Amino acid sequence: MSLSQCFNVEDFRRLARRKLPRPIFDYLDGGADDEWSLENNAAAFRRWRLMPQYLRDISTVDTQTTILGARAGAPAILSPTGMSRLFHHEKEIAVARAAGDLGLFYCLSTMATTTIEDAAAASAGPKMFQIYIHKDRGLTKELVARCRAAGYDALCLTVDAAVAGNRERDRRSGFVMPPRLTAAGFASFATHFEWTFNLLRDPGFDLVNVRASGGALGKGATGVIEYIDTQFDRTVTWDDAARLIEEWGGPFAIKGIQSADDARRAVDIGASAIMISNHGGRQLDSTPAPVECVRPMRDAIGDRAELIVDGGVRRGTHVLKALALGADAVSFGRPYLYALAAGGERGVRRFLSLFLEDLERSLALLGCARVADVDARHLRDLAADETFSPAGKKETTHDAF
Structure with missing residues (x-):
């Protein structure tokens, strides 16, 4: 298979699975515990059917929208994902440039x-x-100041990772950062020559924005779980989030919220947006899919903040379902990392171009000329259908954009 033969996320x-050593692919692909939430994030979109409306003027279809005060080409955010150097030596620069x-x-x-x-550059x-x-x-204050100086449009606080999730695939593979060749993983690294060659040629795996921290991974091979458990502050409360919002003084999202009560708290302390997320199924397993949380949150907060569905988005039709439920945008991580x-x-340019084409085509087929035209009229809820299965089969969760 070549890049030109890639047409959807699967x-x-x-192709990513062929390119990456097994421990690296498993870190990208895996989730916590039994990986139920990981699989359900995408499968949950099957709960709803789209109801198109025809004989509308769709001679021009516009996917543009405004997210967190900034004009964007689509109601979609490329989610924050750690350590992109693991997956390709062009790392985050490649993704930022393409996006x-x-x-x-x-x-x-x-x-x-x-x-x-x-x-930023x-x-x-x-x-x-x-x-x-x-x-x-x-360190937190320093990061905020650097973002302001570099011209970032918004800040996002992740709140669901004070303790690392139980990622058993990583435990089995002995995954550490920076990667190191072990007896258990030697065969996999040796048979993925291109990736391993670039590892030896350009071993720049430092967490460069927290290098000054005493626990920075660049100081030695460390498990990601160990880093999170030793460096992230478990005492963080709503008061800390409120102070950070005030310190930033601009558009601010809180990522990791799943309950309507927490959504209300977030809005009350000044959050501009809520990224509904279970961390891609990598933290607490058995949590609901983000798309399942949209309606209760929208009912709870009204139009006081934007709602962003983070996780499980694979196709343009998934975006339309999220919007019809009351979300303002979606975000995704694994698809662009694959x-x-x-x-x-x-690869990132090809994926994002296909994604935008898919979204524009899906809008037109739904009978909508603009993103803002999508609403509850375009959705049918099949939750009561006895044939509906939220989790479905594992292999079906990767079959789309």
Whole structure:
């Protein structure tokens, strides 16, 4: 299979699996515990059917919208994902550049292997930085100041990772960061020559934005679980989030919220948006799919904040379902990482171009000329249908954009 033969997320996933050593692919592909939430994130979209309306003027279809005060080419954000250097030596720069050229919103992670400044310079589009509150509160303040100086449009606080999830695939493979060749993984690294060659040629795996922290992974091979459990502050409360919102003073999203009560709290302390997320099924297993939380949250907060469905989005039709339920946008991480692993910046550009084409086509087929035209009239809820199965089969969760 070549990059030109990739037409949906599952195609990119298969190619990424061929390109990456097994421990690296499992880190990208896996989730927590039994991986139920991971699988349900995408499968939950099958609960709803789209109801098209015809004889509408769709001679021009516009996917543009406004997210967190910034104009974006589509109601979609490239989610913050840590350590992109693992998947391709072009790392976050490749993703930021491709997203920016297509006018898409890109979110850089605290756990990135590219600096705040370099990612900002690479992207011509809207940008957000995702932050964790470390035990070293001075580091958090420094990150906020750097984002302001680099011209980021928004800040995003992730709240669901004070303790690392139980990612058993990583435990079995002995995954550490930076990667190291072990007896258990030697065969997999040796048979993926291109990736291993680039590892030896360019071993730049530092978490460059937290390098000053005493627990930075760049100081030695460390498990990601160990880093989270030793460096992230478990005492963080709503008061800390409120202070961070005030310190930033601009558009601010809280990522990881799943309950209507927490959504109300977030809005009350000044959050501009809520990224409904279970961390891609990588933290607490058996949590609901983000798309299942949209209606209760919208009922709870009204139009006081934007809602962003983070997780499980694979096709343009998934975006339309999220919007019809009351979301303002979606975000996704694994899909563009599969594409990055499959072909670097070329792979990401191909995936994002296909995604935008799919969204525009789906809008037209639904009978909508603009993103804002999608609403509850376009949706049918099949939750009571006895044939509906939320989790479905594992292999069906990767079959789409």
